[in-house]
Amino acid sequence: MGRLTDIFQSVREASRTLAFCDEAKINEVLCAVADATEAQAAQILAENEKDLAKMDRANPKYDRLKLTEERIHDIVQGIRNVALLPSPIGRILGENVRPNGMKLMKVSVPFGVIGMIYEARPNVTLDVFSLCFKSGNACLLKGGSDADCSNRAIVAVIHAVLEQQGLNRDIVVLLPPDHDSTAELLNARGYVDLLIPRGGRGLIDFVRQNATIPVIETGAGVCHTYFDKAGDLAKGTAIIKNAKTRRVSVCNALDCVLVHQDRLADVPALCDGLQQSKVVIYADAATFGRLQAVYPSDLLVHATDESYGTEFLDYKMAIKIVSGPEEAVNHIGKYGSGHSECIVTEDSTAAGYFMKAVDAACVYVNVPTSFTDGGEFGLGAEIGISTQKLHARGPMGLEELNTYKWIIRGDGQIRI
Structure with a gap:
C-alpha cells in the first residue's frame, strides 16, 4: 500500500x-x-x-x-x-x-x-x-x-x-x-x-x-491560422493579432500562420500590430524577404523545421507560405496537435474543404482560435x-x- x-x-x-x-x-x-x-x-x-x-x-x-x-x-x-x-x-x-x-x-x-x-x-x-x-x-x-x-x-x-x-x-x-x-x-x-x-x-x-x-x-495546442487567397485582409489582421497576443500562455494561442502564395504581398499588413507586442516571427524564406524591410530586425528570425509544430506559449509565431488549402491542410496534419485550427476566407468552397479535411477538435472559419474555451462555448467552465x-x-x-x-x-x- x-x-x-x-x-x-x-x-x-x-x-x-x-x-x-x-x-x-x-x-x-x-x-x-x-x-x-x-x-x-x-x-x-x-x-x-x-x-x-x-x-x-x-x-x-x-x-x-x-x-x-x-x-x-x-x-x-x-x-x-x-x-x-x-x-x-x-x-x-x-x-x-x-x-x-x-x-x-x-x-x-x-x-x-x-x-x-x-x-x-x-x-x-x-x-x-x-x-x-x-x-x-x-x-x-x-x-x-x-x-x-x-x-x-x-x-x-x-x-x-x-x-x-x-x-x-x-x-x-x-x-x-x-x-x-x-x-x-x-x-x-x-x-x-x-x-x-x-x-x-x-x-x-x-x-x-x-x-x-x-x-x-x-491542453497541448499547436494552433494554426490559414489566410486563404480569398481572405479578407481586415478580418485576417484582427484574427491573427487576437489569436496571438490576447494571452500567449494559453493552449488556444496562435502558433503558426499559413498564407496563400497569392497573398504574399499582404504579409506585412497581416503582421500589423504584432510588433507592438514584440512578437518574434519565425519566417520562411519568402516571408522573411517580404518582412525584412518593415518588421523590426531583432524580432525577425529565419524559420527552421523546428519552428513548425512548436507550442510557443510566448510572444513567438511562425509563418509559412503555402500553395493553397490542400498544402495548408497537409501542413496542419503534420505539425498540428488536434486542438484548434482556423481558415480566413470569403470562399465557401475553400472553407468547406478546410472544415472537412482538417482533423482537429475545433475548426474555425473567420474566427480566432482564442474562442476555444468552455465559457465561450456556453459550458460555464471547462x-x-x-x-x-x-x-x-x-x-x-x-x-x-x-x-x-x-x-x-x-x-x-x-x-x-
Whole structure:
C-alpha cells in the first residue's frame, strides 16, 4: 500500500455520498463557494504572491500562475454560471421495451472520482471542483509545486464551505505537490476512475505513458491560422493579432500562420500590430524577404523545421507560405496537435474543404482560435480541452464528466 492509499479510499467513499446530494443542494454549495472565494480574495492573492515570488517573470508560466482581483472575479462568475446550468446527472439517453416486456434505460451517471494533474494554473483548482461537483464527481487534485500556496488557499476555502454545508470535505482533496504523489495517482486503480492531465506536451506525454488508469489528453495546442487567397485582409489582421497576443500562455494561442502564395504581398499588413507586442516571427524564406524591410530586425528570425509544430506559449509565431488549402491542410496534419485550427476566407468552397479535411477538435472559419474555451462555448467552465477522439473532444464541460449505465426493469422474466 502507498502512503496515499487512505486518502484515495476516503475520496472514493466521499464520492458515493454525492449520489444522494440533490441538484438544489449542489447549486447552493457552488454559490456559497463563489461567495466565499470572493470574500477571501485578499488571502488567496497574498498566497498567490508567495508563489509568484519564486518564479521568474520571464517564464511563460508566470502569466498562468498570476491571479488578480479581475481574474478571481471571472473565476467566481464561472462558478455561478456552472450553478445555473442544468444537471447532467440522470438524463435518459435512450430507452426501449424488449419483446419480453423488459424496460431498458440508458442513463447518464458520474464517473465517480476524477484525478486532475495540472501545472501552474490555480484557476484550474476552482474550475475543476465546480465542474466535478456539479456533475456528481469527487476530485483528486495534483497541482504543480509552482502554485502550491495558491492551490492550498483555494482548497481551504472550498473545505470550509463543504463543512458548513454538512458535506464530506473529502469530496475534493489536494495532494502533496511532490513527484511521489504523481506516481501514486497514476496508478490508483480501483480508486480513480478517470485521469485528466492539463498542461504542456511534456506533462501530457508523461501521464499517458505511465498511467494505469484511463486518461483523457487535454491542453497541448499547436494552433494554426490559414489566410486563404480569398481572405479578407481586415478580418485576417484582427484574427491573427487576437489569436496571438490576447494571452500567449494559453493552449488556444496562435502558433503558426499559413498564407496563400497569392497573398504574399499582404504579409506585412497581416503582421500589423504584432510588433507592438514584440512578437518574434519565425519566417520562411519568402516571408522573411517580404518582412525584412518593415518588421523590426531583432524580432525577425529565419524559420527552421523546428519552428513548425512548436507550442510557443510566448510572444513567438511562425509563418509559412503555402500553395493553397490542400498544402495548408497537409501542413496542419503534420505539425498540428488536434486542438484548434482556423481558415480566413470569403470562399465557401475553400472553407468547406478546410472544415472537412482538417482533423482537429475545433475548426474555425473567420474566427480566432482564442474562442476555444468552455465559457465561450456556453459550458460555464471547462475541465480541459480534449485533443483526442475517445469519449470527449474539445472543451470538456459537465456532460463530458458523466458516463452512463443501463437500468433494466422487469417482472420476473428469465432468459431461455
